[in-house]
Amino acid sequence: MTGLQKLLNAAAALCGLYALVDGFTALSPALLLAAGLVVVCGMRLSPVLAAALPVVICPQLDLVISLIAAGAVLAALQDGMAGAVWAIAIAAWLHGWLAVEKTMADDADATGFNWVVSLGVPLFFGFWLLFFWEALTIGLGIPTVLLPPPSMIGARLVTSTAILMADFQQTFLKAVLAGYTIGCGSAFVIAILVDRSNFLRRGFLPIGNFISALPIIGVAPIMVMWFGFDWQSKAAVVVIMTFFPMMVNTLSGLSAASAMERDLFDTYAAGYWQTLFKLQLPAAMPFIFNALKINSTLALIGAIVAEFFGTPIVGIGFRISTEVGRMNLDMVWAEIAVAALAGSASYGALSLLERRITFWHPSYRTK
């Protein structure tokens, strides 16, 4: 074990020892078991034992102990709980950290893709974030209006699935997807036209710039007047928000091919469309994907905020604004979770697609 790993191990063992001494009579059997395991694990610091039984320093052992301790703490969570429980919570986290440290150290020399490190570590990190959120909100008795514990939000997600689905459908599947497609698509086509004509370039760039500077708070009510209460007005807001980033990025992308590559196509006497499809568009792909990724999150924000200004009684933005007024903060958080999941999923899907299409770009190349 490295110095840091020994330090983590020692700190965890001290926490476990404190928990045993301080709360021996008060702790539940599960917590006692967890504290006991943590203390026993401290014996690994002895070089003799580690040399005789190398299996005891494997990361899986730390992972199991950390999960047992975390589970015992979650089961015993209550307002104003004993210091011994907090000590076990910290020991659990230290063992989790230790498990990750060891896994990463083992993986440092490995080549290729490692699922455990690439997916497991971020998931594990997320788990600990939720764990401390839960422990702190319940253990410190924080009012749920300020910050509900994740378990309460999770319960909401399960019990109100129908409402959340309807809102997701209204805001994401209708407003965001339609607005995003129209906004990005029209910006792409116009960028190609603008790239070809100096006249259009002079005309469109300032207009695009102007539109992107319009405050969404001012535009949204106007769009509601123009296109009605339903999703069409939200899609219009999304179109306005996504148009400019897409146009500007596509334009820089279309001029990304080097002068030499253009000369090359000239020496082939290649026509406009051949140059566009075989040189300009492939070279523009990294820029275009950049815009698509930026816009995937912008579009969601635009649609949600636009719903604050008039909407039928469905939609993520509508639900957030009304449930805040009714102090149902768990519902608000559930909607936020849905929106965040949808946003991350579309961003992730675009990133995967980008990796496939622009595999040749220096940032993705594999030998």
Add this chain to the structure above:
Amino acid sequence: MVIKADKLNLDFETNDGVVHALRDLDLEIGAGEFVSFIGPSGCGKTTFLRVIADLETPTGGSIAVNGKPPEQARLARAYGYVFQAPALLSWRTIARNISLPLEIMGLSRGEQQERVERMINLVGLDGFGGKFPWQLSGGMQQRASIARALAFDADLLLMDEPFGALDEIVRDHLNEKLLQLWKKTGKTICFVTHSIPEAVYLSTKIVVMSPRPGRITDVITSDLPDDRPLDIRETPKFLEIAQRVREGLREGHADD
């Protein structure tokens, strides 16, 4: 006559005034010749190649490529051009890079494949057709770009310092290959270089140029034998021609 330049002039307008890139250039290049252009930076050798390729437009005089104005020659795909850098498209494999001009010309798939295979074999890149350019060394990339220019099968090959960025060993090797290729195909080659040995080794005719304004100071016809092993560079004949090139270059500088 493949190329005939008569009192060719080209001036660039820059912020510091007019730059005479080419001044009163007269030159004739016959079919099957290997002509090197040598001279210090700014002497207009690359510019002249670009004029032949219709990538620059002359401001005076006349030039004919295959008896036609350069633009018509370009549209008729009269030449293949090899740039200083390989300029391979990084999203295409080597084979698909070589087939790029053929796709643009609208050749059938079968013909494309047949020619690509032949060109890959010609430049000795067998087995690398499926690789991407960034997976190959600089020398291999430049060979691929030569294969791409040859795939065209134009009778004229314009090469702008194609080996300038390569190390000496790779350069010697590619020079040897290029000579074999020229002999096998009988193409007319215009070759821009900075290197005196390279120019003398490769050429049947060496055009020495000097800068400000870019002009021709000497045209040397080499009488080295057609068969040129690398060690011909140690022979007195070779050194004599190299000496004359060097003097021509010095003369151009004395005017400064």
